[in-house]
Amino acid sequence: MTTHLPTVASAPPPTRNPRHRLPQPPSARRRKGWNTAWGLTAWGAGLFFFLPVAWMVLTSFHSETDAATNPPSLAAHLTLSGYREFFGSATGQSPLPALINSATASIGSTLLVLLLAVPAAYALAIKPVRKWRDVLFFFLSTKMLPTVAGLLPIYLFAKNTGLLDNIWLLVILYTSMNLPIAVWMMRSFLAEVPISILEAAQIDGAGLLTTLRRIVAPIAAPGIAATALICFIFSWNEMLFARVLTGVAAITSPVFLTGFVTGEGLFLAQVCAAATLISLPVLAAGFAAQDKLVQGLSLGAVK
Template sequence: MSTSTPETRTATTTSPGAGQTVAKRKRKHRKFDPWGLVAWVVGLMFFFPVFWMVLTAFKQEVDAYTTTPKFFFKPTLEGFRAVFDQGVGTGLLNSLFATSVSTILVLALGVPAAFALSLRPVRKTQDALFFFMSTKMLPIVAAIIPLYVIVSNIGLLDNIWALIVLYTSMNLPIAVWMMRSFFLEVPGELLEAASLDGASLWRAVREVILPLVSPGIAATALICVIFAWNEFFFAVNLTAVQAQTMPVFLVGFIAGEGLYWAKLCAAATMAALPVVLAGWVAQNKLVRGLSFGAIK
């Protein structure tokens, strides 16, 4: 009777051919991919202006405005102090308030509309969808004069609520179209099963449908946040001091005399930071939402 140790059995099962196969696989994985290098180069090219903006925000003005770019310098917070001295808090709070409230209103109005146009379609659904998108076909510059007259007559010039209404109407068609595509990926049989179990329509939507499309809601909300946060045309024409937003505040650093690159980069860094943080917090749901229904 022969006995075999674990080392013997391992040596028996692991043949030289299997070792060669593993080595080939490792060499295959280590194979140089030129397209991967191109992707890295393109990504770094897109990221470099943002990196340079943040770097310049910590420079002094004499180091920021030089013919030869300076990569090594003594960091300073003078640019950020100057931004706070010029009242960045007002623009930052106005942008946060207008963006958050308008996004909440867009979701409150857009999610039921998208649900009705997908899982519970109404008559002439295509006409309703075309009406939503037709509101985006008119150039903003063509509508600014009547909008200015209306806002002036109702006493909402330099008022943050005028921007909230406009941002909501601006983002609502996009939100409806995005959310409708997410709702269309949900099987209608789920609602039928929930109704057979005795659940009401509102309960079925709240406990069955909305958890499934929550990544799509997060992606839609982030898109609306970006569009509302970066909007400039309405804000610069309908606000002055009390309701100015961050994009309008940034324009104040563009002066006819003197160059203030460090201060401008510090203000731009502060303006970009909330959106970057929002995208970082919602990155998992954002990736799931943007790829929702891509793989069957």
């Protein structure tokens, strides 16, 4: 004979109102408030630095009369006359040679810098040489001399060797100017490369060139991209050496930009149009490498 025990109905689990939340502790609320404040501060700083750029772009679409008004008018008539003047609609002087020279000097010097800086940084970070701190300080000491102090000797050297108004002289100068910065940056990036991966590659019989090409370069790609972008920007924006050492054949974009400041006055709309177009390659390079720049501080992951 079987007996059936009475079943006790279990109470349903208490339902929680989705709108009801537990109160946050004071420290969490305080931390959230600080994060919000820092976020607003970052947005404010970004807008503050972006405002002159936005004003330059807007002024480039104004006529010279509207661009010279004080205070400037936001509702002025928009026109493309400044851009037509930049491309030589009136003078017939095309900016393409200057843009090509800037691209040649910037890209050529950046490639040379990376070709020299990566092995040097590898020796200083992963295979430390003797007195590597003194070597880093020597690289840094080359940036302590003001640029204008070496301008006269470089000019005399270029004049005596027939390198005046030669774009390859700028490539060599920009390489020497950016190499110390590149070595310092690449050394900090390569110091984060896991030694275990390099030791495993050596056990498998990989040589130095194979290690650099197939192991170090893929891991340090964000650092290489960041270094290349910095060197490209510095080379593209350099004007002092380009102004003194070039004339017609090797003129660069910054020097071409100064041609809009004449004895007749400052053509503000034309200058803004020229500055906007000359800045586009740097902006394009920054947008193209932005994912690598974000990854630049996250090196060293062992798979």
